Structure formats: structure tokens, C-alpha cells
Amino acid sequence: MSNNVWVIGTSMTRFGRFPEKDLMDLAVEATTGALKDADLDLAAVNILAMGNLYEATSHNGQRLQQAMGQTGIPVYNVVNACATGATAIRVAVMSILAGESDIGLAVGVEQMGKMGMLGGGKKRDEKKIFAPKGxxxxxxxxxxxxxxxxxxxxxxxAGTEYALTHGVTQTQFARVAHKNHLHSTLNPLAQYQKEFSMEEILGAEVISWPNTLPMCCPTGDGAAAVLLCSDAKLATLDPDVRRRAVKVSASVLTSDPYVDGGQVQADINTLTRNAADQAYAKAGIGPEDLSLVELHDCFATAELLHYDNLRLCEPGAAGQFIDSGAPYRDGRIPVNVSGGLLSKGHPLGATGVANVFEIVTHLRGEAGARQIEGAKVGLAHVIGLASACGVHILEKRAS
Amino acid sequence: MAVQIPAVDYLVLGDQPHLQAWRCVACSAAYFDRRNACARCFATSFSRSPLATEGVITAFTRVERGAKQPFTSVVVDLGEGVTVKANLRGMDDPAQIKPETKVRLYTFVAGVDDEGTEAVAFAFEPVGHSEVVGA
Incomplete structure (x- = not known):
């Protein structure tokens, strides 16, 4: 058994729309990057966890091996809504903690193109007879x-429920989008790198009030990969790999417990609070210790709620928290310095791995223009409906 | 008169249309859909229970994109631990919706099938709607 799990390699593709590539092109690019980052090849890996949603019945872990190297190791293909990538990491972490593996690879990949998130589909032209279904x-x-x-x-x-209770305004929700789009201008891996003024955000097309278009994440394509190892394995690796290793101080996955009303409106709060509290307890770290946070801002309203759910602000004070500038990159707790889902993009299966990539890159001091100086501890959060939440806390290795 | 059926089985038609929930006999948790067991306490016995026709809005949005016509969606607290999601008429500007906004249930014909059967759905309107928005 291993007491700790370490990130020794990580990589992500740029997020965007890449119709010239297929799912495996994206997964191979991220995987190759993570292996190179750790100065290892596929022969060293003894468990593969692969996360993907839209081609989930295609055995993508095996397809990845067929594309770049078949070693016969166990493959776990996982699907867990927008927490799919975090779930892949969690599977590899559990295997290492259980002593069944010493090097694990977690990959998240998605190819969505211009698919919307509004559902729909044409009705078939057939005789209509009402009959109760479901x-x-x-x-x-x-x-x-x-x-x-x-x-x-x-x-x-979810946002207006919080607003009715705590008095948050549309302008405060819009400020989240202002921040994340501003942050994205420093991230060359982001799908969009365009700053928007508050007037542009509030004046844009309303998608579902209070969220306007720049307050909603885009769909897109991309992949990310993380290579993990045990304490014992880390001790055998190249000194430079050891120096850049980042500790996984907590790896938590929750689902939504019963709450009154949860059947009609998904409760995105309780499982996030449960995951955060478990992660803080496990890591022995509090929200005040965090150098940066990557959280699940699929919509601007969601990010504001998660300030509260992740205990980054006082209860009910998420509106004041964004107004104070605290989550901006020069603020007290920088949130989504990658640009977040709103501008970095949200290829569903890749997202939970990509936010761990972002945290690790800062803790290593390798984030370039968007580096949060002196970053020591970071938290990565994703949530998918209905419902799964993953929280990972990562720490810079003591030198 | 055309045959009318409820658009969902938790809507009860008649002189006083209202919603009904499956109540867990053991813990009173309420469900609109059929459950094999209670998600809160795991008990397996349920009974039908009528619900209030008035409530308070606890969440809302105005859907502008992806709909044939923009509409307002609300979550309504009916009391006794039950909330329901539905459309709201009479308040097209979401900024009008304030805490403790009271609404009441109404029914309407949502569609007719090829045999002339009408599906009756429900939605909500602000209490005092006709006075607020006029004819």
C-alpha cells in the first residue's frame, strides 16, 4: 500500500473545435504529453482509467492503447457526467492507494464539435395518440x-434560488464571466481568449436568465491526461521528476444525497459541500490555505454558488466575495485563472482532468504568463448532473 | 365535450384541479414519479397525497434560447416539504420576481391527439394575476 499518491506527469491539448481530428488523436496527444512530462513510456503504466461521455460505449481506453501501445493492463472506462474526468483520476488514485498499481494513467477526452446543450431533436411524423409514459x-x-x-x-x-435567499444581483453573476474571460487572455490553451466588458456581458443575448451568452460555457473538443504514482515508485524515479512531483492530498467523489425538492431541481450544493468538507478534512487543509481554485463554472451562476459551497466565502456572501475582487487572479483566492469552463472550454470528459493539470502546472511554477506566484496548494472541483462531484486537493512537494 | 386526460399522472383534474404526490408511508417524503423505494429512508410503501394549489417561488429563469417561445420556469414551494417545477404566466420580466412571490396553480389544454383527446397540463400564475396584468 502507498500512503500518498503523486502527480508525476500531466498534459492537455488546447480546447477548441478540431473537426480534422478524431477522439483518439486528442487522447493520444494528451497521453503522450503526460508520459513525456514524466520521462516514462506506456510500459511503466499498470492501470489506465479513461473518461469520456459521448463515445462511452466505444471502449476508449482500449482504443487508446490500440492507437499507441497495447500492454495488457487493466482498463477502466468511466462515465460520470461532467465529473467523468475527476472520476478517472479517482479510479487511478484508489488503485495506487490499494497497492494494486504503482503508476496509473488517467485520461479525459471529448469531441463535441458545435453540439449545443439545449437538447431537442425533430419529432417523427407519425399518428399521435396520447398514452401515459414513464x-x-x-x-x-x-x-x-x-x-x-x-x-x-x-x-x-440554481442561481436565482441563491439570489432570492441572499440578494445576489445579475450584475454580480455577470462579474464571474468578466473575471474568467479576462483570465483566459493569459491562457494559450483556452478555447476563447477574449476579454468582455461588463456592458458587453450584460447586453448580450439572454440564454436563460440571468445568464447571457458569455455567461455560458461553450461546447468543444479536447483531452487531458494525468500520470500518478505511489510513494515507493516516486523514490525510484529521476530526481528531476521527483522535484516536480505534486502530492494528491485529497481525492474525493460524492453523489447527491436525498434532499427535499431534489427531484424537481437538481441540488448542486449539498454534494459539493460534502465533497469539499471531506477533502479539507482528508488533506488537513482549510479553504484559507488555498493558493488557487479551479471550479466548475459551467455557467456564471454556478461559480458564484460554489464560492459558498467550497467555503471560500462566508455563508451567503458569494455576491460580496466577487464584488471584493477576491477570486480575480490578483485577489485573495484566485479562482479559474485558466479562464474556467466559460472561456477555456468544457469538453465534458476532459474537464475534470484539465483542472488538475492547471493546478499542478501552477504548483510547479510552470504556468507562464498566468502563473500564480508562490502557489503551494490548489483545489480542483467538478460537478456533473445528476449528480456527481469530484474534489482534488493538490500540494507542492516540500523541497 | 372532448375527452380530457392529465398530461402527467400527478395532476388530478375535476372541479378543483390539484397535484398529488406519492408519500412515503414511513417518513412522508414526497415523490411525483414512481419509486421502488423511498430515496430518503428506503421504505417501500407509498400512498397518494393531495398537495396545495398555492405556493411560493423559490427559483426561476426566463428561457430565451432553445424554446419555440420564451417562457418562465419556476420552482414552487407548496409546503410540507414538496416543491414542483412548472411554467409561470403573467410575469415575463424575471426581474419582477422577488422573494416570497406567491403563485397559484391553473390548468390548460396543452395538446390534442389524433383521436381528439385533450391533454391538460398545469402551470402557475401570480396570486392576483388578473388584477396585476389586466385582460
């Missing part, structure tokens, strides 16, 4: 008739 006995399409359950609407309603 566990609610519905006879007509529910979306738009009984409110909205599409992602933009769900996260908008």
Missing part, C-alpha cells in the same frame, strides 16, 4: 411545458 405518466414532452430541465435552465434556477 414514471410520471407523461403524455406530452415535458421540457418547456413543466418548466425547464435543460442545463442552462437548471443552472440559472
Amino acid at each position: 414514471r410520471r405518466g407523461g403524455v406530452v414532452k415535458a421540457e418547456g411545458l413543466f418548466g425547464t430541465n435543460l442545463m442552462p435552465g437548471v443552472f440559472a434556477q
Whole structure:
């Protein structure tokens, strides 16, 4: 058994739209980068966890091996909504902690193109006879008739629920998008690197109020990979690999527990709070110790709630927290200095690995123009409906 | 008169249309959909329970993109641990929705099938809606 797990290699592709590539091109690019980063080859890896949503029945871990090297190791293909990438990391971490593996590879990859997140699809031209279907006995399409359950609407309603309770304004939600788009201008791996003024954000097309277009993440393509190892293995590796190793101080996955009302409006808060509290306890670290946070800003409203859920602000004070400038890159707790999902992009399966890549890169002091100076501890958070939440706390290795 | 059926089985039609929930016999947790066991306490017995027709908005959005017509979606707290999601009429500007906004249920024909059967759905409107927005 290993007491600790270490990140020894990581890489991500630029996020964007790459119709000339296929899913494996993206996964191979990220995997090759992570192996090179750790100065290892595939023969050293003894577990592969592969995260992907939209081609999840295609055995992508095996396809990745077929594309770049088949070694016969166990492959775990995982799907867990937008927490898929974090789940892949968690699988590799558990295997190392259990002593079954000493080097694990976690990969997240997605190719979405210009697919929207609004669902839909054409109706077939057939005779219409009402007949109750499903566990609610519905006879007509529910979306738009009984409110909205599409992602933009769900996260908008999560935001207004917080706003009605704590007095947050649309302007405060918009400031999240202002911050993340500003941050993205320093990240060459981001899908978009464009600053928006508050006037542009508030004046843009409303998607699902209070979120306007720049307050919603884009869909896209991309991959990220993380190479992990045990204490014992780390001791055998090249001194330069050891020097750059980053400690996984907590790796936590939660699902949504029962709450009243959770059946009609997904509760994105309780499982995030549970994951954060478990992670802080496990790492022996509090939110005040964090140098930076990468959290799941699929919509601007979501980021504001997670300030509270991750205990970055006082309870109910997320609006004041963004107003204070605390989560800007020069603030007290920089949040989403990568540009976040809003501008870095959100290829679903890759996201949970990419935010660990971002934290690790800062802890190593290798983030270039967007480097948070002196970063020692970082937290990576993702949440997917309905519902899974992953939180990883990472620490710079004591020198 | 055309045959009418509820668009979902938790809507009860008649002189006083209302919603009903499956209540866990052991812990009173309420569900609109059929469950094999209670998600809170794992008990397996449920009974149907009528719900209030008025409540308070706890969350909302105005869907502008991806819909045939923009609409307002609300989560309504009906009391006794039950919330429901539905459309809201009479408040097209989401900035109008304040804490403790009271709404009431109404029903309407949402569609007709090829045999003339009408599906009746429900939505909410602000209490005092006709006075607020006029005819």
C-alpha cells in the first residue's frame, strides 16, 4: 500500500473545435504529453482509467492503447457526467492507494464539435395518440411545458434560488464571466481568449436568465491526461521528476444525497459541500490555505454558488466575495485563472482532468504568463448532473 | 365535450384541479414519479397525497434560447416539504420576481391527439394575476 499518491506527469491539448481530428488523436496527444512530462513510456503504466461521455460505449481506453501501445493492463472506462474526468483520476488514485498499481494513467477526452446543450431533436411524423409514459405518466414532452430541465435552465434556477435567499444581483453573476474571460487572455490553451466588458456581458443575448451568452460555457473538443504514482515508485524515479512531483492530498467523489425538492431541481450544493468538507478534512487543509481554485463554472451562476459551497466565502456572501475582487487572479483566492469552463472550454470528459493539470502546472511554477506566484496548494472541483462531484486537493512537494 | 386526460399522472383534474404526490408511508417524503423505494429512508410503501394549489417561488429563469417561445420556469414551494417545477404566466420580466412571490396553480389544454383527446397540463400564475396584468 502507498500512503500518498503523486502527480508525476500531466498534459492537455488546447480546447477548441478540431473537426480534422478524431477522439483518439486528442487522447493520444494528451497521453503522450503526460508520459513525456514524466520521462516514462506506456510500459511503466499498470492501470489506465479513461473518461469520456459521448463515445462511452466505444471502449476508449482500449482504443487508446490500440492507437499507441497495447500492454495488457487493466482498463477502466468511466462515465460520470461532467465529473467523468475527476472520476478517472479517482479510479487511478484508489488503485495506487490499494497497492494494486504503482503508476496509473488517467485520461479525459471529448469531441463535441458545435453540439449545443439545449437538447431537442425533430419529432417523427407519425399518428399521435396520447398514452401515459414513464414514471410520471407523461403524455406530452415535458421540457418547456413543466418548466425547464435543460442545463442552462437548471443552472440559472440554481442561481436565482441563491439570489432570492441572499440578494445576489445579475450584475454580480455577470462579474464571474468578466473575471474568467479576462483570465483566459493569459491562457494559450483556452478555447476563447477574449476579454468582455461588463456592458458587453450584460447586453448580450439572454440564454436563460440571468445568464447571457458569455455567461455560458461553450461546447468543444479536447483531452487531458494525468500520470500518478505511489510513494515507493516516486523514490525510484529521476530526481528531476521527483522535484516536480505534486502530492494528491485529497481525492474525493460524492453523489447527491436525498434532499427535499431534489427531484424537481437538481441540488448542486449539498454534494459539493460534502465533497469539499471531506477533502479539507482528508488533506488537513482549510479553504484559507488555498493558493488557487479551479471550479466548475459551467455557467456564471454556478461559480458564484460554489464560492459558498467550497467555503471560500462566508455563508451567503458569494455576491460580496466577487464584488471584493477576491477570486480575480490578483485577489485573495484566485479562482479559474485558466479562464474556467466559460472561456477555456468544457469538453465534458476532459474537464475534470484539465483542472488538475492547471493546478499542478501552477504548483510547479510552470504556468507562464498566468502563473500564480508562490502557489503551494490548489483545489480542483467538478460537478456533473445528476449528480456527481469530484474534489482534488493538490500540494507542492516540500523541497 | 372532448375527452380530457392529465398530461402527467400527478395532476388530478375535476372541479378543483390539484397535484398529488406519492408519500412515503414511513417518513412522508414526497415523490411525483414512481419509486421502488423511498430515496430518503428506503421504505417501500407509498400512498397518494393531495398537495396545495398555492405556493411560493423559490427559483426561476426566463428561457430565451432553445424554446419555440420564451417562457418562465419556476420552482414552487407548496409546503410540507414538496416543491414542483412548472411554467409561470403573467410575469415575463424575471426581474419582477422577488422573494416570497406567491403563485397559484391553473390548468390548460396543452395538446390534442389524433383521436381528439385533450391533454391538460398545469402551470402557475401570480396570486392576483388578473388584477396585476389586466385582460
